[in-house]
Amino acid sequence: MTTFVDRVELHVAAGNGGHGCASVHREKFKPLGGPDGGNGGDGGSVVLTVDAQVTTLLEYHHSPKRKATNGKPGAGGNRTGALGQDLVLFVPDGTVVLDRQGNVLADLVGHGTSFVAAQGGRGGLGNAALSSARRKAPGFALLGEPGEFRDIVMELKSVADVALVGYPSAGKSSLISVLSAAKPKIADYPFTTLIPNLGVVTAGDTVYTIADVPGLIPGASQGRGLGLEFLRHVERCSVLVHVLDCATLEPGRDPLTDLETIEAELAEYGGLGDRPRLVALNKIDVPDGQDIADLTRASLEERGYRVFEVSAASRKGLRELSFAMAQIVGEARAAKPLEESTRIVLRPTAVDDEGFTITEEDGAFRIRGVKPERWVRQTDFSNDEAVGYLADRLARLGIEDKLWKVGAHEGDTVIIGAEENAVVFDWEPTMAAGAEMLGRRGEDHRMETQRPAVDRRREKQKGRDAAEAEYLAFEALSSGRQASIEGDDEDS
Known part of the structure; x- marks a missing residue:
């Protein structure tokens, strides 16, 4: 059964943002009191966080x-709308995050270090936030x-100070078991160690970690045996110790x-x-082991190596080896700053950056x-007013002018977005310039069909007043004509 995994492919998906609401405030004597639609909540993100307890x-x-x-x-x-909850995934110290092409996205070292593997979607604005003077x-x-x-690959690289490398059954697990309190599996057959073992060693005032890496064989770097995996x-x-x-x-x-x-x-x-x-020339306690060590020591020292004759069984030479490793680890730590300041990477936008690009592809403009x-993802294309709002935003960004400059004509195919989720339409410059075909954008048509009762009463009263005035004028006109006729009769 698998108990140690140091490389996985993970499929992470952030939460979608909630849609904005298009609503009109209504109450007694104020059935259309203005827009009051709220914004949608942001979707939750997927966050990788280093936890020292995870190995x-x-x-x-x-x-x-x-x-x-x-x-x-x-x-x-x-x-x-309520915000989506972030999904926090705890990973071991030393986890490297890569994309499927092998590009490093993050190197997570240190307890509490975090990386947003998938960003949550933004919530849409409601019509209250979209209202303005116009x-x-x-x-x-x-x-x-x-x-x-995202599809990401996580690889665990152990954060140890010293690595023991060597052939299978060279005695690496035995050494780590006597140098530290680690209890790795030890047996007299190759590839006993199937996972890296970590141990903590104290040498004087220096405390460091030591890793027992599974045995290497010729061709390990190309995938033979277990070496490539570890x-x-x-x-x-900081230090490599050859166990021979x-x-x-x-x-x-x-x-x-072997070396x-x-x-x-x-x-x-x-x-x-x-x-x-x-x-480390190991197993000098067995027959002929000391003789072989004596024969090879001079050749190794000529090559510039510091050589230690050790025995895990009798513990001979282990103290000198542990202090030598502690010395190099201490020097490596001293060469590094005790506390690295937070580095902020600034990537300012170029002065001539327009915020978009237009390229011609097979007669279409992408x-x-x-x-x-x-903006395209946020648009409800079933609503004409929303489409017109998108057209105005694109025009203000300068896309219409840029299309003219690159040679686009009315009716040409325009594509917005990548191939997998693009929006395709025939370019209509008049729509981008103002979308007159969509009517009076920026006004709710319900205002015309559902006016307040007070306004309706006022219009009815105006109608009655106009009718009464017309009637009175007619009466006055009729009375004047009748008086004129009677006067004529008298004169005659």
Whole structure:
């Protein structure tokens, strides 16, 4: 059964933002009191956080799909939707986050270090937030943005000061068991160690960690044996200790040959050439072990190695080896600052950055940019007023003018967004300039059909007054004509 996992592929999905609400305030004697639609809540994000108590990625090996909660939609009465909850995933110290192409996204070292693996979607604005002096009663709201979806790879690189490397059954597990309180599995057959073992060693005033890396064999850097799976655990170590078997019975093997083979694999893996090396000639307590150590010691020292003759069984030479490792670890720590200040990376926008790009592809014009693509995702295309609002935003950004400059004509195909989620339409310049075809955008048409009762009573009273005035004028005119006729009769 799998108990240690140091590499997993994780599928993370952030929560979607809640939709904004298009609502009109209503109460007695004020049935249309203005827009009061609330904003939608932001979706939850997926956050990776280092926890010192977590030592393996086993949990994510069994359940690789993780999703944060969605934000709630807004409601009338200026009520904002609830925020989605962030999903916090705890990972071991030393976890490296990569995308599927192998690009490093984050290197998580240190308890509490966090990285947002998937950003939650923004909540849409309600019509109350969209109202202005020109747009007093918007009849639409913005949609919430979908949350980010990512496929990421997490690799665990043990944060140890010293790495023990060597052939299988060279005695690495035995050494770590007597140098520290670690209790790794020890047996007399190759590849006994299937996972890296960590131990804490105290040498004088220096306390450091030591890692027992599973045995390396020729071709390990290309995937042979177990070496490739665990060579990444050597990358963070300050010191490499070659554990050479002085009692091997395999033909064609001796301490010098083993050293050359392991160094060739480390060089092939890359990135480890600057690490200090120590050599531990192990198993000098067995027959002929001391003789082989004496024969090879001079050759190793000529190559510039510090050599220690040790025995895990009799514990001979272990004190000198542990203090030598502590010395190099102390020097490595002194070379680094005790506390690294937080680095803020500033990436200012270029002076000539328009916020979007337009490229011609097979007779069509594709628009890419953070703002136009986000605006498209927020638009409800079933609402004419919302479409007109989008057209005005795009025109203010300068997209209409840029389309003219790149040679676009009315009726040409325009694409906004990437291939997988693009919006395609035929370009109509008049719509971008003002969308006159959509009518009086910025006004709620319900204002025309559902006017307040007071206004309706006033109009009825005006009608009655006009009718009465007309009647009185008619009566006056009739009376004048009658008097004129009677006067004429008298004169005659």
